[in-house]
Amino acid sequence: MLDTATVLQALSTIVDPDFKKDIVELGFVRDLKIEDGVVSFTIRLTTPACPIKDQFKRQAEEAVGALPGVREVRVTMDAAPAMEVSTGLPGVAHIVAVIAGKGGVGKSTTAVNLAVALMQMGAKVGLFDADAFGPNTPRMLGVRGVPLRTQGGKIVPIEAQGIKLVSIGSAIPEDQPVVWRGSLQHGFVRDFTQKTEWGELDYLVVDMPPGTGDIPLSVMQLLPLSGALVVGTPQEVALEDVRRGVTMLNKMNVNLLGFVENMSYLVCPNCGEEIDVFGKGGMDAFAETFGAPVLARIPMDVNIRKGSDAGLPAAFQEGPVAEAYKELAAAVVQRVAVVEKENPPKAAGVPQAGPGGNQPFLNVPKKN
Template identity: 40%
Template sequence: MSDALLARLDKITDPASGKGLVDAARLDGAVIDKGVATIVLKANADEDSATLKAAIESAALELNDVERVRVITTIQRSPGAPTKADAPRQAAADSPRPAKRIIAVAAGKGGVGKSTVAANLAAALAKQGLRVAILDADIYGPSIPRLFGLRDIKGLKKTDKGIKPAESHGVRIVSMGFLTKPDQPVVWRGPMVQGAIQQFLNEADWGDPDVLFIDMPPGTGDAQLAIAQTVAIDGAVIACTPQDLALDDARKAMGMFEKTHTPILGLIENMSVFLCPHCGEPSDIFGHGGARAEAEAMGVPFLGEIPLTIELRERSDSGHPVAFGDGPVADAFARAADAMLASADEARKPAPEIAFSS
């Protein structure tokens, strides 16, 4: 944390205790990076947080090396109120929903094409005419802007309706990538990441989409757990490759969602086979069929196999998701998207009631 920034913030009086914000332990983070001050404020539900945020912004801007201020708020519950550990999924279910369906796309590790899968599942549904949005929750490594050709977007505007998402190919998108330069790392601790994700989710003007995808950060850490506990996710899609190393981590991702009572909508095998651009012959460079076998062993749906092609790489780099086009990869994503929606519909069905005769 920045000592100079903390000293400024401690001069602001905490309305609840009368102490400075630092002494009152109201701050989860306060850093300055390339002219941007990011402060995480633990807000009380019964206070005027807008006034406090304005005071924080004013104090931070007094520092010569601060050009812009970002205040992220996290809610503290009153003593005796239910905590996240008590009923996280119920609390999330009781909150207003930003979309008809919320689907997380996750992976136990990086490098398996999770964001590519999320982008193209969204593209496949948008191609069908559904209203689709994506929250890029991969704060440290946002890939969605590149995948949708939105790397030149600088900042996100805020209107009376909330944060205005960027849009590409009919898909609404909110990403940390719009708030940082391509070569600028995000050096944040867990609470700051969690607060940013929650603000993106709750304050964006999503436009009531049919499906809101959350492109999850890779792994099973604080950010992933916070999303699974505080968002009423309808289900999770697990992306993996056929090799055993990736499947080991996919099991961990499934285990995390199972512990938070989030339905697993299925596994999708990315890079299932490489299709030679010259002869068309398939090559199982990462093995083949591992995700299908794992899905059968775990008792979860298998959503499909996505081949690796030059076209997929080229269209991803150029910002035109391959699912918007035609061909074997687009067809594979279309089938996977249909299977995912069918699995989500099945997960929503109530458990059958057993009637006993008297």
């Protein structure tokens, strides 16, 4: 007999590889209807960027379609709406920080291309450029010179190729350096996150400044991070700073999503041989030591540099580099789902207004 129990039993054979439970037990199956041999239902995932959503749909169609009496199977793939968190970021479901122990290892490039790749997977994505001392993301996303605006006392993100971008680089002249003491850095993080109208986001990517100073500390105190990924090169000198970054995450009780080995190798344009310019194997040793995976190995490629300079990130292009960033995004989605279940992000309280009360931290022009 074709009934609800029979259909759910068939669907219970589909197991989520991250949660190690079937989709019925996880509550993914919704709105099940059976009418004249037509079975329709929705599979609601935790994120629209789920890398195996097509696989789930195919498995569901095959499992239910094999039942006696089924003429047609209609599967709708859906994702849970972004949740409201308690730190002043309504509508933002997951916050992922991209950190590096030192500058020059490709952290901002990784953050921008991760945001683009997540967007390409169907997610609504924002990017907070917390690297106040080197705010390069406006150039990388092709909105250099486009000013930030405010509306109703809130900062309005710049729409940059499908990404909602907030960067200090869009609020000050290009040649103006940022010279701030600690209290100003904390105010910057507070205002540019909690006083921004992010709207509904599946992922907010945070491009941290290099090192372990005031801004990374403020981000971790003010935002309930889903986790952080650590970017480094295989060079021993750079790996020393990777260790410091991981130690900071542990002290702040932030989930370590994994490592990105940037400038991992160079493909010889003449013979195709992979050349390990900065060495090999160091990041694998870190992954084993800290119990977190190497999420991606990004090669040295001139197209990454060209794309960043031209405002067209490499993730938009075709070829192995774009595929590497897509693999990174898929790995981040999977890791976020797993680590949030094991160690949910800790909600942090909104700090009291400092000197100046509720006055805006920066004089960002109002949106016309």
